[in-house]
Amino acid sequence: MPSSAFSSPTTWPEGRAMLLRLDQALALIDQTFAPVAATRRVALHEAAGAILAEAVAALAPLPLADNAAVDGYALRAADSAAGPAGFAVIGRAAAGRPFAGTLGPGEAVRIFTGAVVPAGADTVVMQEVAVTLEAGRVTLPAALRPGANIRRQGETLAPGAAVLAPGAVLTPLRLGLLADLGHAEVAVRLPLRVALLSSGDELVAVGTKPQAHQVIDSNRPMLRALLAQAGCIVNEYPIQPDDRATIAATLGTAARAHDLIVTTAGMSVGGEDHVRAILEAQGRVIFQRLALRPGRPVGLGLLGGAPVLGLPGNPGAAAVAFLLIGRPLLRRLGGAMPASLPRVTLAAGFTWAKPAGDRVYLPGRVTGGTVRRLAHNAASNLVWAAEADGLIDLPEAAQAIEPGTPVAFIPFAGAWP
Numbered sequence: 001m002p003s004s005a006f007s008s009p010t011t012w013p014e015g016r017a018m019l020l021r022l023d024q025a026l027a028l029i030d031q032t033f034a035p036v037a038a039t040r041r042v043a044l045h046e047a048a049g050a051i052l053a054e055a056v057a058a059l060a061p062l063p064l065a066d067n068a069a070v071d072g073y074a075l076r077a078a079d080s081a082a083g084p085a086g087f088a089v090i091g092r093a094a095a096g097r098p099f100a101g102t103l104g105p106g107e108a109v110r111i112f113t114g115a116v117v118p119a120g121a122d123t124v125v126m127q128e129v130a131v132t133l134e135a136g137r138v139t140l141p142a143a144l145r146p147g148a149n150i151r152r153q154g155e156t157l158a159p160g161a162a163v164l165a166p167g168a169v170l171t172p173l174r175l176g177l178l179a180d181l182g183h184a185e186v187a188v189r190l191p192l193r194v195a196l197l198s199s200g201d202e203l204v205a206v207g208t209k210p211q212a213h214q215v216i217d218s219n220r221p222m223l224r225a226l227l228a229q230a231g232c233i234v235n236e237y238p239i240q241p242d243d244r245a246t247i248a249a250t251l252g253t254a255a256r257a258h259d260l261i262v263t264t265a266g267m268s269v270g271g272e273d274h275v276r277a278i279l280e281a282q283g284r285v286i287f288q289r290l291a292l293r294p295g296r297p298v299g300l301g302l303l304g305g306a307p308v309l310g311l312p313g314n315p316g317a318a319a320v321a322f323l324l325i326g327r328p329l330l331r332r333l334g335g336a337m338p339a340s341l342p343r344v345t346l347a348a349g350f351t352w353a354k355p356a357g358d359r360v361y362l363p364g365r366v367t368g369g370t371v372r373r374l375a376h377n378a379a380s381n382l383v384w385a386a387e388a389d390g391l392i393d394l395p396e397a398a399q400a401i402e403p404g405t406p407v408a409f410i411p412f413a414g415a416w417p
């Protein structure tokens, strides 16, 4: 099996011309695929965290009626135009218990926040400015502004106003919003069904003590958890030997019953890199090999109508490729809106001669506004995951990084799906 160190030469023998940039690969995902996840109407309490599959509009005006924004008195502003005036308090309006009558000149209604403004009133005055002279009478200040402290019917949303677009994630706050707008059910996307398989004669199952020539199938629990965290239903296939016919048969079976196949290893250029060879011969390759470190051999293809995401075998490379390619692919297939990874700018706390031409991701640890590059090789293992707060994102054109150079940083909190 080939393996690579993070410091391997920038240009592989076949040359840079074959390498696609990360942004080009992401554009190809959007161009090639449409959402495939099935849809279903569910009650709001079943929709938490789901992806919205329809446009949602306001069913009614918001607010539904003119209502008081404060506790106080409802009245006609014109009555106090000439100076502080006394009012007869003729009734009471509370949220859920409106005042039934109509308010006339010189009259006020005691009103509480959220109550419908009584007919005849055009203004609400805060109770803090009222002077109560005797039961049933108040004096209020002069020059009250008509319309003050009233939330007007439909001032926030008119009926039919677009509120959420298909692809929005139904966060708890948005469920509250939908309920407020009168929706009890919404159409959501169902989880993607994903087949997961690893390949390589050297692989042994997690829990097996490997011999010197063997490698624990450590990508499997990582990818299973990443896919599950992204809301997918994951179906694991056994470790595949380095045998093209066997892998082709498994991929063919998996393609019939899944929305996506995720493989690890076998995407590079070695003689045992069968996943890539199968896609080339029996399916379609959408892209393979990116100007990306780690994760260079990540590929995407189609087999029997199912998308196949071929992640590198190197565990660190598989992790980074999943974040950068797998996550947007899952969003696309799952019907979610595109979303860029959250990035912050930090000062580099290291010196590094970056190879130009590659988009490079370095595990980093943050102290204050500075990010330190972790010494571990980011491709061939995941030792850096014990300490890393996220990934430093160095664009293709970046070269010398000095202490203090501003660098983009993707914090893991919020970045992993």
Ligand SMILES: Nc1nc2c(c(=O)[nH]1)N[C@H]1C(S)=C(S)[C@@H](COP(=O)(O)OP(=O)(O)OC[C@H]3O[C@@H](n4cnc5c(N)ncnc54)[C@H](O)[C@@H]3O)O[C@H]1N2
Pocket (backbone or CB within 6 Å): 001, 002, 003, 004, 012, 198, 199, 200, 202, 203, 215, 216, 217, 218, 219, 220, 264, 265, 266, 267, 268, 269, 270, 273, 295, 296, 297, 311, 312, 313, 314, 315, 317, 379
């Ligand atoms: N001549 C070249 N050699 C390599 C290139 C290249 O461009 N030209 N690219 C290198 C890069 S970059 C990477 S990354 C690796 C990845 O290659 P593959 O995706 O084909 O993976 P393998 O070669 O099969 O395995 C690489 C490495 O990872 C270990 N591995 C595989 N599966 C798992 C698993 N499920 N869990 C844990 N570890 C796994 C495997 O034993 C190898 O050590 O290719 C470079 N070579």
Ligand code: MOO
Pocket (backbone or CB within 6 Å): 004, 005, 006, 292, 293, 294, 295, 296, 297, 312, 314, 317, 318, 379, 380
């Ligand atoms: O560096 Mo490879 O890019 O180990 O994926």
